[in-house]
Amino acid sequence: MTGSPYLRIRSIKKSYKGAVALHDIDLDVEQGAFVSLLGPSGCGKSTLLQILAGLLEADGGDVQLGGEDITNLPPWRRNIGLVFQNYALFPHLSIRQNVRFGLDMLGMDRTEAEKRVDESLAMVGLDPALSRKPGELSGGQQQRVAIARAIAIRPRLLLLDEPLSNLDAVLRHKVRLELRELHDRTGITTIMVTHDQAEALATSDRIAVMNGGRILQYEAPEALYRAPATAFIAGFVGSPPANLVPLSALDNNSWTLANGQVWKPIASLAPRAAGVRAGAACIMALRPEALAVGVSGEGGLPGRVVAIEFIGGDRLVHVETGGTQLTVRVSAEQAMAGPDILLFPPQETPLLFDANSGKRLKADF
Amino acid sequence: MNQTPDITPTTTTLLIAPAAVLMFGVFVLPFLFLVVLSFWSQVPGSLSLDTSLTLANYVRIFTDSYYLGGLWTTLWLSGFVTLICLLLALPLARWIVLHAGRAKGLLIGISILPLICGALLPTLGLVNLLSPLGFINGALKSMGVIQSSLPLLGNITGVTIGLVQAFLPLMVLPLINTIERIPRDYEKAAMSLGASPLVVWRRVLLPLMLPGIVAGSLLVFCAALTAFVTPQILGQGKVVTFASLAYQQAAMVLDWPFASALGIVMLLFLALAGLVGALISRRLARGS
Numbered sequence: 253m254t255g256s257p258y259l260r261i262r263s264i265k266k267s268y269k270g271a272v273a274l275h276d277i278d279l280d281v282e283q284g285a286f287v288s289l290l291g292p293s294g295c296g297k298s299t300l301l302q303i304l305a306g307l308l309e310a311d312g313g314d315v316q317l318g319g320e321d322i323t324n325l326p327p328w329r330r331n332i333g334l335v336f337q338n339y340a341l342f343p344h345l346s347i348r349q350n351v352r353f354g355l356d357m358l359g360m361d362r363t364e365a366e367k368r369v370d371e372s373l374a375m376v377g378l379d380p381a382l383s384r385k386p387g388e389l390s391g392g393q394q395q396r397v398a399i400a401r402a403i404a405i406r407p408r409l410l411l412l413d414e415p416l417s418n419l420d421a422v423l424r425h426k427v428r429l430e431l432r433e434l435h436d437r438t439g440i441t442t443i444m445v446t447h448d449q450a451e452a453l454a455t456s457d458r459i460a461v462m463n464g465g466r467i468l469q470y471e472a473p474e475a476l477y478r479a480p481a482t483a484f485i486a487g488f489v490g491s492p493p494a495n496l497v498p499l500s501a502l503d504n505n506s507w508t509l510a511n512g513q514v515w516k517p518i519a520s521l522a523p524r525a526a527g528v529r530a531g532a533a534c535i536m537a538l539r540p541e542a543l544a545v546g547v548s549g550e551g552g553l554p555g556r557v558v559a560i561e562f563i564g565g566d567r568l569v570h571v572e573t574g575g576t577q578l579t580v581r582v583s584a585e586q587a588m589a590g591p592d593i594l595l596f597p598p599q600e601t602p603l604l605f606d607a608n609s610g611k612r613l614k615a616d617f
Numbered sequence: 618m619n620q621t622p623d624i625t626p627t628t629t630t631l632l633i634a635p636a637a638v639l640m641f642g643v644f645v646l647p648f649l650f651l652v653v654l655s656f657w658s659q660v661p662g663s664l665s666l667d668t669s670l671t672l673a674n675y676v677r678i679f680t681d682s683y684y685l686g687g688l689w690t691t692l693w694l695s696g697f698v699t700l701i702c703l704l705l706a707l708p709l710a711r712w713i714v715l716h717a718g719r720a721k722g723l724l725i726g727i728s729i730l731p732l733i734c735g736a737l738l739p740t741l742g743l744v745n746l747l748s749p750l751g752f753i754n755g756a757l758k759s760m761g762v763i764q765s766s767l768p769l770l771g772n773i774t775g776v777t778i779g780l781v782q783a784f785l786p787l788m789v790l791p792l793i794n795t796i797e798r799i800p801r802d803y804e805k806a807a808m809s810l811g812a813s814p815l816v817v818w819r820r821v822l823l824p825l826m827l828p829g830i831v832a833g834s835l836l837v838f839c840a841a842l843t844a845f846v847t848p849q850i851l852g853q854g855k856v857v858t859f860a861s862l863a864y865q866q867a868a869m870v871l872d873w874p875f876a877s878a879l880g881i882v883m884l885l886f887l888a889l890a891g892l893v894g895a896l897i898s899r900r901l902a903r904g905s
């Protein structure tokens with residue numbers, strides 16, 4: 253798409269009594285996209301969402317939606333749908349009345365509103381004849397009602413604040429697919445907050461990874477997985493996430509591990525290949541599923557098996573290596589010889605980060 | 618083996634017996650006596666009682682315009698005081714819940730002060746404030762707002778101010794209690810669905826506060842209906858309420874049967890108010 257993006261967030265700042273929750277947030281979202289805000293608890297995701305909805309005033313910066321500056325628009329004029337983590341269904345109204353609430357605010361006439369309620373409930377897979385109060389529904393049903401209520405007004409933007417976190421694991425998996433389907437059917441531009449990276453990877457067109465009130469990287473899921481911009485992201489994305497191995501360059505060919513042990517890897521993983529000078533402290537990210545296990549060979553990282561977890565189909569092998577514990581994912585059939593093994597990282601360019609800044613080194617491919 | 622003592626119906630009965638006897642002695646018996654007394658009559662010109670049963674006292678209350686007027690004044694005054702308390706308490710309670718922060722305990726303490734220091738002291742304080750030479754009139758005069766004193770004592774205005782002052786906490790406390798239990802997400806959700814603050818109040822906050830509103834209104838209404846000290850002092854005998862009528866009859870005219878009948882009528886109105894409150898609460902409980 254050319255021209256300015258559908259949602260354009262510029263230098264949004266927010267502090268709570270001196271504690272900074274958001275530093276200069278910039279974010280562009282294309283029309284019809286499904287974007288996730290991914291980050292650990294307390295990183296400012298909900299704060300950003302509330303600012304977008306107009307429920308919280310930013311200390312600075314501006315927000316444009318569809319070319320209109322909405323920074324100072326009160327929430328009730330924004331036409332932005334919001335689904336809360338705890339659903340916030342009005343307990344004194346029936347399900348249908350909840351879904352109709354926003355339509356009444358629009359002044360829609362009765363028959364049309366009722367039709368829209370039916371549509372919206374059907375869209376989230378609920379029986380439109382449901383005449384109960386929210387308190388009588390299961391968590392999963394309440395969540396659907398909350399979504400139906402938000403989409404009934406045909407919002408310009410749909411904001412979901414951890415919509416799946418109150419559901420059990422099985423339901424969460426099912427509903428995240430449904431969320432994506434619903435998005436594809438309605439075409440409503442959607443921003444979902446989550447701290448579950450698997451959820452973000454599975455549903456989103458793009459993911460904004462946040463930490464400490466900043467957006468660290470904003471990429472499509474594959475790019476985020478393949479080329480994390482910081483060690484933090486590498487250690488956060490993937491199931492299980494990448495192992496972060498602290499090491500420092502001994503010379504052009506070898507690394508010193510955390511416990512002082514020296515590791516001489518194959519040439520493509522050596523300090524020289526990464527352009528790292530002797531003495532520089534780095535972090536190497538090793539993906540659990542990309543590590544090969546062997547007993548002999550060139551450039552292997554020596555380790556000792558500490559524990560093995562069976563996770564169905566695969567096994568997670570916990571390996572003590574040079575003072576760091578790593579997780580390796582191997583198929584369940586693979587035999588595991590003895591406690592002492594060698595780990596072989598993949599041959600391609602390593603995911604190497606500066607230990608101080610956490611930034612990616614030589615991310616030039 | 619089982620260490621806990623058996624709780625049998627017999628032991629339970631024994632345990633509540635002292636309280637039951639006390640309640641019977643100081644509440645039920647006098648109450649029954651009051652009921653019976655209200656159907657007796659006073660022998661004119663003497664202090665002796667005619668114990669033949671008669672409805673005369675009740676007929677007198679509901680036909681004599683003086684007593685009917687007192688009853689009517691008391692009812693609408695109580696309703697009016699309840700309304701004023703509600704209008705003042707709604708924003709106050711919400712403000713205390715949302716913004717008072719650390720001062721909340723202190724504010725709640727201050728607001729229940731009128732309840733715990735009795736009716737007399739605050740009322741006498743109000744006399745100082747409201748009298749023709751009191752603080753309010755003095756201040757208004759010195760600012761040149763008024764030339765002669767506003768009549769704030771010995772009329773309905775004074776009594777209303779006094780009753781609102783005395784019973785506001787009865788409204789504020791239940792409201793604080795309900796408002797504290799309303800998550801703020803409801804308002805936020807309503808606003809994101811297009812509801813302006815006024816609509817949020819009407820369609821979301823007030824309905825959710827209804828249990829507190831009903832409880833507070835019932836408390837204030839009943840308290841105002843039976844109030845004696847405040848209307849007596851601030852009304853300076855010129856505002857005739859039901860409690861003051863009963864007092865006149867019991868302590869000055871010494872017509873005890875008639876005073877009893879007045880008391881019983883007041884109790885009936887209290888019971889009626891309680892019944893209405895209970896019905897509304899029941900409907901609310903069933904509805905949500």
Ligand SMILES: Nc1ncnc2c1ncn2[C@@H]1O[C@H](COP(=O)(O)OP(=O)(O)OP(=O)(O)O)[C@@H](O)[C@H]1O
Binds near residue numbers: 268272273291293
């Ligand atoms: N009302 C508030 N007053 C003070 N500090 C707040 C307030 N709301 C949030 N914060 C702080 O701002 C930071 C960001 O909070 P926010 O709720 O946006 O985090 P989050 O990413 O949504 O976390 P979670 O995943 O736990 O919901 C946190 O450090 C939090 O403590």
Ligand SMILES: [Mg+2]
Binds near residue numbers: 297413
């Ligand atoms: Mg949050």
